[in-house]
Amino acid sequence: MIAQRSIWIFILYHIFVTFSTTESKEVLSDASYSNSPEICGRFGSYTKIGNNYYKIHLAKVTWFHALHVCRREGADLATITEEYQMNAISNHLMSLGYGESDWFWIGANDLATEKTFEWVHNGEKMSFSRWSRPQPDNAGGNEDCVHLWLREGQFKMNDWNCDQGKAYFICEAPEPATVTIW
Ligand SMILES: [Ca+2]
Ligand SMILES: [Ca+2]
Numbered sequence: 001m002i003a004q005r006s007i008w009i010f011i012l013y014h015i016f017v018t019f020s021t022t023e024s025k026e027v028l029s030d031a032s033y034s035n036s037p038e039i040c041g042r043f044g045s046y047t048k049i050g051n052n053y054y055k056i057h058l059a060k061v062t063w064f065h066a067l068h069v070c071r072r073e074g075a076d077l078a079t080i081t082e083e084y085q086m087n088a089i090s091n092h093l094m095s096l097g098y099g100e101s102d103w104f105w106i107g108a109n110d111l112a113t114e115k116t117f118e119w120v121h122n123g124e125k126m127s128f129s130r131w132s133r134p135q136p137d138n139a140g141g142n143e144d145c146v147h148l149w150l151r152e153g154q155f156k157m158n159d160w161n162c163d164q165g166k167a168y169f170i171c172e173a174p175e176p177a178t179v180t181i182w
Contacts, residue, residue, distance in 0.1 A: 046075075046173050050088030054078055055171045056096075056104065063145035063162040066105045066169035067120060075173035076121040077107030086130050089170070090155035093148070100150045105169035108146035109162065114138065117146065117159075121172070132156035 046053040057069060063077075070077050080086050093104070107120040108129075117126040117136070132151035136143065136159035145162035148155040148170075160167075 046171075047092075049092045050085045052085065053173050054089070055173070056093075057169050057171065060166040060168060062164070062166055063105050063109070063147075063160075063169075066167075066171075067107075070169070070171035073171060073173065075171040077105060078170040078172040079107050079119045079121045081119075081128050083128060083130075086128070086155075089148070093155050094150070098150065098155075102150070103158075103160075103165075103167035104148045104155075105167050106146055106148060106157075107172075108157070109144050110136075110138075110159070111144045111162065114144075130154070130156050132158055135159055 046055045055073070055075065057066070059069075061069070067077050078089070080089065093102070098104075108117050108126055109120055110117045112118065115136075115138070117129070118124060119126065132149065135157060136146075138144075138159060140161070142164075143159040143161055145160060145165070146157050147160055147165070147167050149158055150156075151158075
């Protein structure tokens with residue numbers, strides 16, 4: 001009788017352990033699945049603005065945090081290499097009603113060499129820029145990342161603190177998983 005009860009306890013214990021283990025494995029695999037860049041890229045659509053595809057993220061984060069989020073989506077912080085594209089983004093942001101207090105990180109920075117701004121996407125130097133005057137001023141000796149803000153009727157560029165400043169941000173994807181034609 002005691003032996004029979006022990007066997008039942010043994011069996012029930014193993015059923016319990018099996019189910020517990022299965023459950024924790026499923027939770028683990030869900031977590032790793034949602035961390036994959038391919039899956040994250042499908043969580044929101046990119047919009048064609050001018051010639052390129054962008055996604056405006058409305059969470060205020062540091063430049064480094066923004067870069068991380070864009071890259072998890074298989075994208076990068078936005079690169080703006082010509083006036084046409086700068087105008088398209090500026091007009092788009094204004095058409096959505098964003099104003100002077102809405103700041104958006106893009107991919108330009110002078111982290112490597114002070115006063116030499118490059119695009120984080122490919123390391124190329126900025127050949128085009130639209131600074132708001134008197135930027136870039138490297139205020140406090142510690143402004144190495146670029147964001148857009150509305151000044152003098154257009155969105156223009158300002159250098160700001162990469163790991164203290166928190167702003168919205170714009171990711172750019174060359175081949176987005178889902179696209180909204182604007
Ligand atoms: Ca700087
Ligand atoms: Ca500045």
